[in-house]
Amino acid sequence: MKRIGIDVGGTNTDAVLITGERVLSFIKQPTTADVMTGVVNAIKAVMAADPEPHIAIDAVMIGTTHFTNAVVERARLERAAAVRIAMPASASLPPMVDWPQDLFDAVAPLRFMVEGGHEYDGRPLVPFNREQMFDAAYQIRDAGITSVGITGLFSPLTAEGEAEAAAVIRTVIPDARITLSHTLGRIGLLERENVTMLNAALQGLGASTVDAFRKALVECGITARFYLTQNDGTVVLADVAAANPVYSFASGPTNSMRGAAFLTGRLDGMVVDVGGTTADIGYLQGGFPRQANNVVKVGGVRTLFRMPDLLPIALGGGTIINPETLAIGPRSVGYNLLRDAMVFGGSILTATDIAVAAGLAEIGDRDRVKGLDKALVDGALAGMRKLLEENVDRMKTSAEGTPLLAVGGGAFLIPDELRGCSEVVRVEHAGVANAIGAAMAQVSGEVDQVFSGLDRDAALAEAERLARAQAVAAGAGEETISVIDAEDIPIAYLPGKARRVRLRVVGDIDFGGK
Missing domain, CATH: 3.30.1660 (Dodecin subunit-like)
Incomplete structure (x- = not known):
């Protein structure tokens, strides 16, 4: 089967065209301010380089940061209504009580607390109050809100209350987009409610993003079905993903981990994905990312749902190096690397400049950095090594050495030997492992x-x-x-x-x- 895999990162947009297990063509180019333009350009580039243009494309897999960025930037979020079925319990902590104020203001939720819910043993707390629920539904309709998140007390044990509330809302607002908490989160009420409301606020963006991707594919002459990548290293039909955009959180690093497994044939081991802005450290178990079992914050919001166990650190090709203190980051030039880095004619010292000066990478014009002081280059490299070793050690579960799979466009920043690692594995096409992981998902x-x-x-x-x-x-x-x-x-x-x-x-x- 012939597939296109695309991963849109903060710095680069990568695309690959594969058939079976063969990589036919690939492209890495800077992410554009208009993300869709970058996607169209990437697709056209890999198709133009296709040695088998007579064979049709069977599927397109896209990994996108749209939804994570919307939460982080507090932008493009839809106003949503929060319905909690738990009264008289939990009255002291209303829905979204622990959200950062700017994110709360961006969503501007209507919040309702309705009598109902269940005890920890599955018994009804109090009877579900349909009258209160109808009153809330009318208020939601009158406010012009069509996205609703419903959270019931102990609903992962029994979802009866959430189903009743959804039926009431659909009676009043037939076209409502409804997120039920038991389909996303775990037992903890507030964390489950938080991810439910993030999903509700993103569903409008999910629909518009999928529509924009569909139009981009049509522009490229592709009529095949397309999928969005998820944070467990798999894909889902785009229309299904639009209803659950939170499952795309952190999908970029998981694409890279799946790509690392495919490229190396290793199903277990540490993976470090070095991009232009950050390096994401994760662990492969059976070929899939290890899942986090604790609370994960997204945009400052506490959540408890399916997320990969990842440790991002401020080390990437665009990471700014302070030449006086040898401090590594945390700031980065990001997608302006081709403009600001010294090897590309800029004036900002970046991790890429250090790597080129040390002979670790052949990027840009090496003559522009050949005058860097050797002590500066060696000191910066030592700082990067220390940063990697300390954080890889944090992700390990035993003191034994473990193989480390180096992927990402900035993989040249990873030394050939690291303390605590049995070996550092490098492979062909490691720079587009994220797009390969998406295509093979x-x-x-x-x-x-x-x-x-x-x-x-x-x-x-x-x-x-x-x-x-x-x-x-x-x-x-x-x-x-x-x-x-x-x-x-x-x-x-x-x-x-x-x-x-x-x-x-x-x-x-x-x-x-x-």
């Missing part, structure tokens, strides 16, 4: 919820059924789906043999309906 389905009234085997079987259904809806071929990760934890304080089950499946893309 599979489709996933995941369940993370509490089951009660079922024995262990029945609970696992039901979780697998739900995960398989998700994968098929996201574009996987049903016969290719397999379970790659499953765990269950009995919850002793809940009745009815309650247990939390986390189960993930992956499958190959189904091209049959193309």
